Amino acid sequence: MPSPEELVKLEWGYIVDTTRCIGCGSCVRACKLENDVPDRYFRTWVERYEIGRDETVHVDSPNGALESFKSDRLADASAVKAFFVPKLCNHCRNSACTQVCPVGASFHSPDGVVLIDKQRCMGCGYCVQACPYACRYIDHAKGTADKCTLCYHRIHRGLPPACVQACPRQARLYGNLADPDSPIRRVLHERRYYLLKPDMGTNPKCYYLGLDLEVK
Amino acid sequence: MANWAHVFKIFALLVAALLVFLAAQRMLRPADYGKLGNYRAGALNDLFAQAPRHEGPASAPSAMKTSWACTKKTSTAVNCEDCHGPAHLHVKFFLGEGGDEIAEASAVLPREYTLEGCLFCHRKLAARPxxxxxxxxxxxxxxxxxxxxxxxxxxxxxxxxxxxLLTRVSEARIHPIIQECRQCHATPVEGDHRAVAGHPVIFECRDCHRKVVEDFAGREHAFLRCTACHLFYQENESAGRIFKNGNQRFCLLCHEKKDWKNGEGWPQIVPANHPEGVEMDRDDPTLCLACHLENIHGEEAMERGAP
Incomplete structure (x- = not known):
């Protein structure tokens, strides 16, 4: 584990390239297996957006795309546009979840990851309600809130988060935003990106490439 | 003085409550709370203590990478653990680092070779690129x-x-993008686009390879689209790679006799019992086209750079 002095030099960020995602669910399965995520709950999931010719937006994510998607919801001819959007904790700089925690169990690590102290969390669920991205859930077996940790146990061992490693299309990228020469910084410098719900003022560190306005 | 007694009592009570609160806070608050921020510093170590389960490609011995990783496949980015499952027990057991705690049965990687396992990635969906x-x-x-x-x-x-494939993706021919009618038309199109005034010029095989396409139309495989054998792999918005195939394994994808095929449609063979006494070895580099070219193309089509 790096020292606190080394941690403050890091700021972990995340990129999702929606133009590359094939909705296979490899990331969801890898996250489940890596982190023992309980059934019916997800730290990361994949949503499918299908926009019909009448501009209606259909969004679905059957079981979080754990077993991918079985068929098109709209007939191919009627779907004007369809794409997948992986979701996960946005690790916001101004996160609502950490502000509402009454016991200081939700916090920002020195390297910019929003984490939960399972020893202090009492499972009140304020943070679950506060998160505008629905990225948290209550783990009823442990009686605490739970969420994506950006695989904190992996990134400080030099391994990528399980979802990043599992993605067969390199649709997910993580890295150190504090390093101007890091691959993630280069991508953000060269490509146009979008943030989820920017009007919420949460200042997320999860950046989306190729996103559509319909995505919330 | 007596008039202030009640004030002193209230003040004393407040001070006592504050002392009780501070004492309780000191006793209940973890020692490392606040060292790094408004949280317990030890929480970081708790999270870090979790052992990784997905080992990643770096953990595979080099011999395994050489023998299993196919240099010709297009899916080079697929991680072993995507199909085989987390390898933490597997690696520790077979490197002898797990002691007696890991049973061999639990160290063998589970395989996901079901039909659904492949379709997770390869099922045709409108939302897929x-x-x-x-x-x-x-x-x-x-x-x-x-x-x-x-x-x-x-x-x-x-x-x-x-x-x-006969060639690596990186060595296959660069080819202009192959357009499809459905990229613009929402419903199936009938007729010839050339008969439509002002229709954009699109790349159809016959636009550039007229002689070969006309010759192919009279041969046994004429019911197939060119891209059934000449697979096209789009690399960017304007170009991709196109393959010439004809090696045994590629042809056998259609022509190998299997119990679960109904035997109809086209000739199906058992490689070990090739008709006319020709023994087939799957690793034999001889192309099926060496004998069966006349079913597909004329001789001139085999020349490099043929139109």
Whole structure:
């Protein structure tokens, strides 16, 4: 584990390239297996957006795309546009979840990851309600809130988060935003990106490439 | 003085409550709370203590990488653990680092070679990028005369080398993008686009390869689209790679006799019992086209750079 002095030099960020995602669910399965995520709950999931010719937006994510998607919801001819959007904790700089925690169990690590102290969390669920991205859930077996940790146990061992490693299309990228020469910084410098719900003022560190306005 | 007694009592009570609160806070608050921020510093170590389960490609011995990783396959980015499952026990057991705690049965990687396992990535879906290989299983099985709809893909496609291409992707010919009518038309189109005034010029095979396409139309494989054998892999918005195939394994994807095929459609053979006494070795580099070219193309089409 790096020292606190080394941690403050890091700021972990995340990129999702929606133009590359094939909705296979490899990331969801890898996250489940890596982190023992309980059934019916997800730290990361994949949503499918299908926009019909009448501009209606259909969004679905059957079981979080754990077993991918079985068929098109709209007939191919009627779907004007369809794409997948992986979701996960946005690790916001101004996160609502950490502000509402009454016991200081939700916090920002020195390297910019929003984490939960399972020893202090009492499972009140304020943070679950506060998160505008629905990225948290209550783990009823442990009686605490739970969420994506950006695989904190992996990134400080030099391994990528399980979802990043599992993605067969390199649709997910993580890295150190504090390093101007890091691959993630280069991508953000060269490509146009979008943030989820920017009007919420949460200042997320999860950046989306190729996103559509319909995505919330 | 007596008039202030009640004030002192209240003040004393407040001070006592404050002292109780501070004492309780000191006793209940973890010692490392506040060292790094408004949280318990030890929480970081708790999270870090979790052991990784997905080992990643770096953990595979080099010999395994050489023998299993196929240099020709297009899916080079697929991680072993995507199909085989987390390898933490596997690696520790076989490197002898797990002691007696890991049973061999739990160290063997689970395999996900079911039909569904492959379709997680390769089922045809409108939301998938068009340049990604996708298949409609019903359409594919009907085309191949497959009886059993649960037949796993690996009955024909090797998971480590699915298409048995003759060349690496990086060495295949750069080819302009192949347009399809459905990219612009929402419904199936009938007729010839050339008859439509002002229709954009599109790349159809016959636009550049007229002689070969006309010759092909009179041969046994004429019911196939050119891209059934000349697979096209789109690399960007304007170009891709196109392959010439004809090696044994590629042809056998359609022509190998299997129990779960109904035997109709086209000639199907058992490689070990090739008709006319020709023994087939799957690793034999001889192309099927060496004998069966007349069923597909004329001699001139085999020349490099043929129109």
């Amino acid at each position: 068009r340049n990604f290989p996708q298949v409609d299983p019903e359409e594919h099985f009907a085309f191949l005369h497959v009886n059993d709809a649960t037949t796993p893909c690996i009955e024909c496609h090797g998971p480590h080398e699915p298409l048995f």
